[in-house]
Amino acid sequence: MKIGVAKEIKPDEYRVALTPAGARELVQHGHDVTVETDAGVGSTFPDDAYRAAGARIASVDDVWSDSELLLKVKEPIEPEYGRLREGLVLFTYLHIAADEPLTRALVDSGITAVAYETVETDDRRLPLLAPMSEIAGRLAAQAGAYFLEKPQSGRGLLLSGVPGVARGSVVVIGGGMVGYNSALIAPGLGANVTILERSIDRMRQLEEILGASVSLLMSSALQIEESVADADVVIGAVLIPGAVAPKLVTREMVAGMKDGSVIADVAIDQGGCVETARPTTHSDPVYTVDGVTHYCVANMPGAVPVTSTKALTNATLPYVEAISDHGLRDAIAHDRALARGVNVLDGKVTYEAVAEAHGLAYTPLEDVLPLAAV
Numbered sequence: 001m002k003i004g005v006a007k008e009i010k011p012d013e014y015r016v017a018l019t020p021a022g023a024r025e026l027v028q029h030g031h032d033v034t035v036e037t038d039a040g041v042g043s044t045f046p047d048d049a050y051r052a053a054g055a056r057i058a059s060v061d062d063v064w065s066d067s068e069l070l071l072k073v074k075e076p077i078e079p080e081y082g083r084l085r086e087g088l089v090l091f092t093y094l095h096i097a098a099d100e101p102l103t104r105a106l107v108d109s110g111i112t113a114v115a116y117e118t119v120e121t122d123d124r125r126l127p128l129l130a131p132m133s134e135i136a137g138r139l140a141a142q143a144g145a146y147f148l149e150k151p152q153s154g155r156g157l158l159l160s161g162v163p164g165v166a167r168g169s170v171v172v173i174g175g176g177m178v179g180y181n182s183a184l185i186a187p188g189l190g191a192n193v194t195i196l197e198r199s200i201d202r203m204r205q206l207e208e209i210l211g212a213s214v215s216l217l218m219s220s221a222l223q224i225e226e227s228v229a230d231a232d233v234v235i236g237a238v239l240i241p242g243a244v245a246p247k248l249v250t251r252e253m254v255a256g257m258k259d260g261s262v263i264a265d266v267a268i269d270q271g272g273c274v275e276t277a278r279p280t281t282h283s284d285p286v287y288t289v290d291g292v293t294h295y296c297v298a299n300m301p302g303a304v305p306v307t308s309t310k311a312l313t314n315a316t317l318p319y320v321e322a323i324s325d326h327g328l329r330d331a332i333a334h335d336r337a338l339a340r341g342v343n344v345l346d347g348k349v350t351y352e353a354v355a356e357a358h359g360l361a362y363t364p365l366e367d368v369l370p371l372a373a374v
């Protein structure tokens, strides 16, 4: 198969969809891999590294027009809409339930669009979202510690304290992939860490894994209010699949927080779980409300492209190999997780939540493609 790797053109985006190691695997499977000039530079992979792996380097026009399968990290943005076309399979993060112009552009173009974030296993895991949640969770703890520093307009507190001086406290709301990863790093920074979760089973699991390094509390409006008032850092990490994040930390709770404390609302890409949160960018990551620093970067893993690019390729490569080795139709017929990733096919919206979000007709994938194993 002809596989293209496009350079990301969104501001502050340095990741690339394939590492040279991934390119080599695909070349060894007999595929023709073409990478756009300088696509990997932001992740420290020069064109020569891809050439050495057996890939070709080409212009943006060649990569988009010659490929059968195009790999990206972020959704196409407006200047790329004209490049969408019938006969191309696009595999990338799409998040189109929140992007009507892109949904319409995909439908109108006849392209097949497979979204990393909706690839979902039968036991409801999101294997292509997980690596980015791992990274964002770990970064959130670091960001909390950093923005507590006085020169960053923070409270001026060292999370670890020192002998004779108390530690700071980190409260994580939501103990899923993001929350667990925050809770791996924050105790290492010396903080007292509490996770508020609403699933008892999940808390039992977390206790087994994390032991006594964190406290686990049932999430309720009262508990959140009390914990947040005491916290130096609050990390928002809840997710209700397919829904906008619930506003668990209200404006009043924020007003009751300590001056110079920090909120890192990782759930901002789903609207945020803090009432005062709005999306920020890596070039302007924080703002202050009622003396509380808000860090709400919507694409946190973009800050560490060397790590994120490798983690992303590790997760996507098996799916890329399945699509390239067998063709999309056979690959999705054999793998329901990958089938759930298909959002748009043959001008039809095949993902129900996306169709609902934009008032478009929903066509079950099974109506467009037979999904029985072939």
Ligand SMILES: NC(=O)c1ccc[n+]([C@@H]2O[C@H](COP(=O)([O-])OP(=O)(O)OC[C@H]3O[C@@H](n4cnc5c(N)ncnc54)[C@H](O)[C@@H]3O)[C@@H](O)[C@H]2O)c1
Binding pocket: 129, 130, 132, 133, 134, 136, 173, 174, 175, 176, 177, 178, 179, 196, 197, 198, 199, 202, 219, 237, 238, 239, 240, 245, 246, 248, 265, 266, 267, 268, 269, 270, 297, 298, 299, 300, 301
């Ligand atoms: N900003 C970024 O760059 C970035 C990167 C990755 C993920 N995210 C986002 O982070 C959020 C969390 O992702 P995840 O992978 O950890 O999801 P997840 O599904 O693994 O975990 C979410 C957890 O929230 C818990 N939860 C739900 N309602 C709750 C409540 N009322 N109180 C306490 N806990 C509650 C669930 O039980 C679950 O354990 C998502 O919105 C995701 O999109 C953002």
